[in-house]
Amino acid sequence: MSTAHGALYTAAWVALCALAAALTARSPRAETLLSRGYRRLLLAPWRLATGALATLFLVGAAPYANDPTWDRPVGLFMGVLTYVTAPWSVGAVVRALRGQLPRRHLVVAACAWLFSASWSYDLYNFVRLGAYPASWAANLAASSVLYALGGLCWSLVYRPPTGVTFGFLHEGWPAPPDGDDGRRTALPALVFVGFVAALLLPFVLDAVPGLRGVAPWARW
Numbered sequence: 001m002s003t004a005h006g007a008l009y010t011a012a013w014v015a016l017c018a019l020a021a022a023l024t025a026r027s028p029r030a031e032t033l034l035s036r037g038y039r040r041l042l043l044a045p046w047r048l049a050t051g052a053l054a055t056l057f058l059v060g061a062a063p064y065a066n067d068p069t070w071d072r073p074v075g076l077f078m079g080v081l082t083y084v085t086a087p088w089s090v091g092a093v094v095r096a097l098r099g100q101l102p103r104r105h106l107v108v109a110a111c112a113w114l115f116s117a118s119w120s121y122d123l124y125n126f127v128r129l130g131a132y133p134a135s136w137a138a139n140l141a142a143s144s145v146l147y148a149l150g151g152l153c154w155s156l157v158y159r160p161p162t163g164v165t166f167g168f169l170h171e172g173w174p175a176p177p178d179g180d181d182g183r184r185t186a187l188p189a190l191v192f193v194g195f196v197a198a199l200l201l202p203f204v205l206d207a208v209p210g211l212r213g214v215a216p217w218a219r220w
Contacts, residue, residue: 006122006132013111013119020111023104031101033088033112037175041087041167046182047154050193054150055079057200069125069133077124078143081116082150089113090151091168117143146196153192158184 024032032038041047058075092109095101118140125133133139157167160179167173 006126009132010119010123010126013114016107017111017115017119020108023108027102027104027108031105032108033085035174037172038088041157041174041176042084042154044176044180044182046186046189047083050153050189051079051083054196055083061200067135069121069129069135069139074121074124077120078116081120082147083154085112085116086147086151087154087167088151088174089116090148091155091166091173094166094168095173113144113147114140117147142199146199149192149196149199153189153196156185156188158182164188 024034029035030037042051055076056079058079059072060075062070062072062075089109089112092101092105093113096103096105096109118136121139121143122133122136152166155166155168156164157176158164158179158181159167159170159177162170164185167176170177
């Protein structure tokens with residue numbers, strides 16, 4: 001993408017983000033990212049622990065990724081933004097498509113998703129490197145997959161007597177249900193952690209002596 005096209009694209013998504021902020025301000029607080037129930041969901045110890053580990057990996061792996069657009073600040077802000085927004089965004093998309101939320105939430109969720117997974121990365125590298133990153137499309141695809149996996153993982157709740165399920169499938173979302181027990185969600189959460197590890201680790205394995213080329217499926 002040329003510098004001129006990058007500037008136009010940036011102006012377009014900044015306008016969309018402003019629209020999303022206005023729609024959030026007009027929506028009932030209990031439905032939005034700003035709700036008290038959603039904060040309670042994010043503050044569960046197992047979610048905080050896995051979110052911190054994922055962010056630390058993104059920060060620590062940056063010097064070994066052989067990617068000039070992925071440095072420690074990128075790892076930090078993309079990890080934090082994903083943790084803070086992904087469970088809500090994934091849930092809002094599902095609930096809006098099922099008619100359980102107003103369709104305006106699709107705009108807000110899409111902007112939160114794209115800003116966390118792509119636009120923040122694009123803007124940071126645009127300012128830092130003086131040109132729109134050539135890897136913007138590849139990053140958008142890869143980071144969106146990771147964003148969706150994170151949103152699904154951190155949406156897991158234990159709901160008596162249903163068992164482990166996604167919180168966005170039930171009334172009361174985005175607040176966690178009464179009786180939610182992080183110990184019971186540990187095993188299902190590990191499935192998502194495994195998928196994320198399989199996608200991320202190959203980016204840095206080549207920097208480890210003896211492990212170069214052990215994950216050819218990720219050479220995208």
